[in-house]
Amino acid sequence: MQTATPVPRKAPRPRADALRNRERIVTAAREMFVEFGPDVPLDEIARRAGVGNATVYRNFPDRDALVREVVCSVMDRTSEAAEIALAETGDAFEALESFVHTAADERISALCPMVQSTFDQHHPDLEAARERVEELTQQLMDRAKAAGQMRADVGVGDVMVAVAQLSRPPAGTACANFDRFSHRTLQLFLDGLRAPARSELPGTAVTMEDLRQDCPVSSD
Template structure:
C-alpha cells in the first residue's frame, strides 16, 4: 500500500495503522455517524491522535478514504466472482451482493458521499471503479448470452441501489425483488 498523499510506499507499521484507522472509522461512522470525534476513532484503533492526523489531516480526507475503501472492495468483488463463476452467475451474485451491501451500508454511504466534493479525484476514481466493475460483469453476462443486449452498466448499479433502498426496512422482500429484476434482465425466461 502507498500513502495516498505522497505516493510513496508505506512502512509495514504505518500501513497497519492506516488500515486499522480506516476499518475503525468505517465502524465508528456506521455506529455513531460521520461526526464522531476523531479522538474516539484513534482510541478505538489503538493509535494516538497524532498518528491519525499524520495519515488523515482532516475529517474529509478520512471520509474519502473510508468511502474509497468501500467502493474498492465492492468493485474487486466483481473480479473475484468472474474468476470462479460463469459470466451469468457472476453477474447475478454481484447484483445480490450489491443489494446486500446497499441495505447494510446505505445510510453510511449516503452520508459519506454527501460529505465529499464530487469533483475530487477520489470521488471520480470511485465512480470509475464501480462503473468498470459493472461493465465487466455486464460484458461477461452478455457474452454468455444470459442478459438482454440493451442492459447498461449504470442499469446494474441503479437496480442494485434501488432494490437495496426499497428493501432496507423490509429485507424479506429483497429476494423477490431480485428475482423479478433478474428475470426481466435475462434473454430467456426460466
Template sequence: MAGETPGLRADARRNRDLIVTAARRLFLDQGVDVPLEEVARRAGVGIGTLYRRFPDRDALLRAVGEDTLRRLADLVETAQREEPDAWHALCRFLRSSAELRLGELSARLDPHLHQRIRAGHDLAEIRQRVVTAVLELTARAQADGALRPDAGPLDVAMLMTLSVYAPPGVPGDQAVRRVMEIMLDGLRAGGGSGLPGAPPAEDDLRRYTAVDPPPAAD
C-alpha cells in the same frame, strides 16, 4: 484496499487500515458526525495516531470513500475471474455490493464528498476499472441470453447502491439479501414485464459515474 498506501511502514499502514475500517462501520451505524475519539477507540488506537494519519474529518471521509471504490474494483474483478460466466459474475458482484452496504454508505458520504470523489484524478483509474467491468459483464450476460435485453449498465450500477430499510425485528442483512434476490430474478432474461423507457446506454453509465470515455484510437 485501505492498505494500498505507499510510503507507510507496516505498523503505520496497519493503523491506517484499522482507522478506515472502524470509521466506515461507525459512519454506517451512527452517521458521519460520530466523534473521532470514538473512531480511534473502535480502531484500538490513540486519538493522536488518528490525527497523524487524518488531520481532519474530511480527510477521513475521503479515505473511506477511496477505500470503498477500491473494494468495488476488487470485488467486480474477482467475480469476473472466479465465476463461470458473466451472469454469475454479475450476480456475485451485486450481492457483494449489497453486503458492503454501498447504498447506505454513499448516501452518508455523498453530501460531503460527491464532487471531490468524482473529480479526483487519482481515483479516475479505479472508477474506470469498475465501469469497464460493469460494461463488459452486462454486454456478455446479454450476449449469452442470461440478462434481459432491455436492461442496461446503468440499471446495474443503480442496483449496486441498493439500500433497504428493515423494520424493527427484521434482521437487516436478511432483508437486503431477500430484496437483492428478487431484483436479480427481475434482471433475468425471459421474466417480468417490460421496463419503462429506453434501455440506458454506456454514456448514461459514464455520466452517472463521472468517468470519461476512452480516447479514440488513432
C-alpha cells in the same frame, strides 16, 4: 574540481505498524459511518480502532480526507469482487449475481452519499475508483448479455440504483438484521434481469451519465 550531483534520497517506506494503524482506522470509520452516519466523532473512531486521536489526525488531516479514503477503499474492494467474478469461467449471469450481492455487503448504499460531504467531489482518487467500478460492472453485464442470459434493455445505472436502494434499510427504521432481507430482495431483482424478458420496461436503459445528469450531487 567538479562537484558531485547529490543523489535524491528516497522517501522512507511507511512502517508496518503505521500501515496497520491506518487500515484499522479506515475499517473502524467504515463501520461507524454505516452505523451512525458521517458525523460520528473522530474520537469515537479512534477508540474503536484502538489508536490515539493523534494517530487519526496524522493519517487524515480532516474528516473529508477520512471519508474519501473510506469510500475509495469500499469502491476498490467492490472492484476486486468484480474482477474475481470476471475471472470465473462458468455461468456468466451467476458471476454477475455474485458480484451484486458482494457489492451490497460493502454497504455502497450507505457510504457513497457521503461523497456529498467532501469539498472536492471530483477528487482524482474518487473519480478513478468510481470509473473502475462502473467499467467492471459494464463488462460483467456485457458478458451476461452476450451469453443470452441477460435482458438487453438495462444499463449499469439500473443495477447501481437497485444495489443502492435495495441494500438500504427503510427510512425511519433501525433494522439490525437487514442483510437477511436485502439479499432476498436483491435476488428478486436479479431474477428480473434474466433473459428472456417477461415484460417491456418503461423508458430506456439507465447509464451512469443519466444518473449524474438527472440526480446531481447537492452542493449544500
